[in-house]
Amino acid sequence: MGKSERVGNKCNKIYGSFQDIHASKVLEIQISEILASISDAFYALNSNWEFTYFNREAERLLLHTEAEVLGRNIWEVFPEAVGTPVFEVYERVAATGKPESFEYLFPGDGKWYEINASPSNNGISCYFKNTDVRKRSAEELVRADAEKRRILESIGDAFFTTTGDFVVTYWNARAEDLLGITRQQILGKNLWEVFPDAVNLPSYTHYRRVLDTKESASFEDFYGRWLEVNAHPAGDGLSVFFRDISIKKEAEENLRKAFEEKNTILESIGDAFFAVDHEWTITYWNREAERVLGRSREQVLGTNLWVSYADAVDSDFYRQYHHAMATGSKVTFEEYYPAIEKWFEVSAYPSADGLSVYFK
Template identity: 30%
Template structure:
């Protein structure tokens, strides 16, 4: 080969010098002077020139073609007969004024060799040309590099795509040493190409993800392509980011795997959105599981830590507008007491810059993306508060009110102790949405409690009204002495029973019972004793009747018994039974007396 190319650059180490050219055909070696190449090329060299892989043309001082080898015929698409003896610019008039024309004249006039690459539109080809000035004219070596240019263009296009891609694209050895690093990788990971090329990719892999990394490398060594694996990587600033990576093996010409290329896409926002939605769903489920916020809010705090905070605090305002802490949670349970101590240290201060009490006072959210020196300066006068803040390692903070019907009913604070987690306005918006849902559930629970109390109060009033109505009805239909239905109630019951007997053609009997000599007893022993006798008489009658029978006081010492579905002969037997029972009974009046009764039947 006369021309050596590597990596898209043309090398000159194997090109002939101005006056001497060395050929290396497969069957021989021959060194000759360029002066030998010209008009009437010696037959000794013609065979050698025809065997060259490069095209060769010799020109005299008048630009006439004096020799053309087989490769030149093929590339120029003209035969020797068409070119030998012809002036080059007449044979190729389209080349007049072209780069070929200018470069050839430059070499001719300066008596120097020249090399260049140029596209020849007439043949739709790219040529690499080397022109050598000699005493007899000029020798031109050229070769078709169109395919090489196409590959080069494709590589340039690919490089441009890689460099302009929003995704991080980089390559590395099997040992993890970075070989290339695009602008997308710089943006994603925060490291420049100068910082990463030549360094280990392990810089990006968090310790807890090393096992995952080893598994990926093992699959890669087996020739597998790893697609869209979602994982976590570390940025230069220490922040953890969620990425989706695709890793492909890189092979050499023999097919051996020598490295890997990686495409990484930032999915942090999507993962955060998924985590937040999951938190909202779980918090909503916890909140509606019970109306008792003493149970549900601690569950919500367990969800907030560590998804959204390293520690949090939820407080409510009671009916007396006093702050009542509901729950505190911390990723380190041993520091929960420290969080409470922090609140106790500033809760009674006249002026508070940040925190639950301030939020409850203003009803406005708070956001401190970083706990700067200015923030700490505000508590310099309180060494104990400053000491607790430093002990907690507070890095970022936000707090939101719980608002219901325009009224602040509580507050939630979120705190981060991790250097890579800083709260943003987007985080604050999410916290407000979470607070909105919590406040809505709390308000609904309050309304439910009020409604239940109102319902209970209404039911109690209704029950009292029912009892009152029953009492009034009883007073209107019950005889106060005997506790039996009175005359009015008996008439109503008698109408019902007679109507039923007539409708169903059933029997219905009546007994009329009168206590004998009652007036004399009432006059002799008094009305109180008379009432007692009437009560005992009523009890004797009632004891002998069926459950479906009705006995009532008709008036004075007279009583009526209504006997549904009882025939006259059966009623007569019952009347005799009642009469005999009364006659045998000793009434508890005056040390005990005996009375009789008269019974009529209908």
């Protein structure tokens, strides 16, 4: 800036002042270069909401060049943002002079952004980054976790998880029903402190082994009722599925007793008796059959009748047994067995399991 003194039409003196702005200009250029090179997108707005800066990352994310937006009002460039949270936050930052950070779903591209808005020079400065992948992934994790919980609550099995120190981290509704402990009572607590009387049960040993070997285990245990348990390593802890098999165990016990009773009867009758399945595999051979035919049950059980008694293939035994099996009808006959030089009176009864044969 300068002035001149004139006498008449003649310049008599010129004087003025100037200052060195090299340092500030260099700083301005350096700041501009830094803002252009940072990984975050950045733009600045003045008090009239006009763009005064728009870096390369902002260009890439918002699909506008710096030349297109500088000097223009942000709400004219991005009218779809008017009335949305970003509009409200920017207005508030400008009014209060306090910075704010927030997540924002931009209607213009349907993507999520993390924005940091700060007051500066009668306007605001905004750093932002695209967090759409992270946000979508987090939402997917939430949905997946909700779906996992829905499945674990809907399955028929009881289920729980623990850490490597047996701290319970999940306990579904079926586990509550079977063991009489609610999730509020057990979550975050040590399994064996809640069930101290179970420390001496097979479950304790199996769970320890699963943690040590990282191999799954399936077993049965009794804790007020019979339980079928499947324990699996899960990270550093356990995932355990179990179900009430008391009815099954009762049925098995009744079946065992019935089988023992049947064996007692078959061993006590005076007749010799044996049974075969539909493949002619010998499944039962009583003591009288051992005595009469001279072969122990250890020798014949699990063998094919016509392999063990190949000399009877062309006999009436063979024909009658096959007839009974084929027709599902009882047969009664007499036949001579040359190998031991004896006549036998035979009754053969077909069943769903094969053929039962009484002879004497």
